[in-house]
Amino acid sequence: xxxLIIDTNRIMAALIRNGPSRALLFSKNFQFFxxxxxxxxxxxHSEELCEKAxxxxxxxxxxxxxxxxxxxxxxxxxxxxxxxxxxxxxxxKDDVPFIALALAxxxxxxxxxxxxxxxxxxxxxxxxxxxxxLL
Numbered sequence: 445x446x447x448l449i450i451d452t453n454r455i456m457a458a459l460i461r462n463g464p465s466r467a468l469l470f471s472k473n474f475q476f477f478x479x480x481x482x483x484x485x486x487x488x489h490s491e492e493l494c495e496k497a498x499x500x501x502x503x504x505x506x507x508x509x510x511x512x513x514x515x516x517x518x519x520x521x522x523x524x525x526x527x528x529x530x531x532x533x534x535x536x537k538d539d540v541p542f543i544a545l546a547l548a549x550x551x552x553x554x555x556x557x558x559x560x561x562x563x564x565x566x567x568x569x570x571x572x573x574x575x576x577x578l579l
Contacts, residue, residue, distance in 0.1 A: 451556035
């Protein structure tokens with residue numbers, strides 16, 4: 445099983461539509477982890493996500509619960525010791541916790557379509573297209 449850190453935008457894509465991102469989340473080939481702050485980001489954008497997905501808040505909560513049965517969220521204390529090192533690896537401060545978590549878990553890679561993750565060279569960055577090729 446491939447151990448991957450999943451970027452918030454991939455989770456949001458899975459929330460918005462029943463497409464490739466959602467299908468990948470339910471694949472048995474992968475084990476997904478994300479920093480807890482991804483949930484905070486999703487909550488901040490919940491109204492917009494509901495509109496885009498054409499669902500109400502109850503349906504949204506059910507969908508989040510279902511998706512997060514497949515994603516393990518990790519608290520900051522699990523990767524805090526890697527934050528300084530991560531800040532040296534990537535410019536976008538919002539991406540630092542994902543790199544730190546990848547270091548903490550010795551992940552096989554990061555699933556993101558965000559090109560900022562390509563700055564670091566320690567972890568393979570899998571795009572959605574790459575992920576589909578692994579199925």
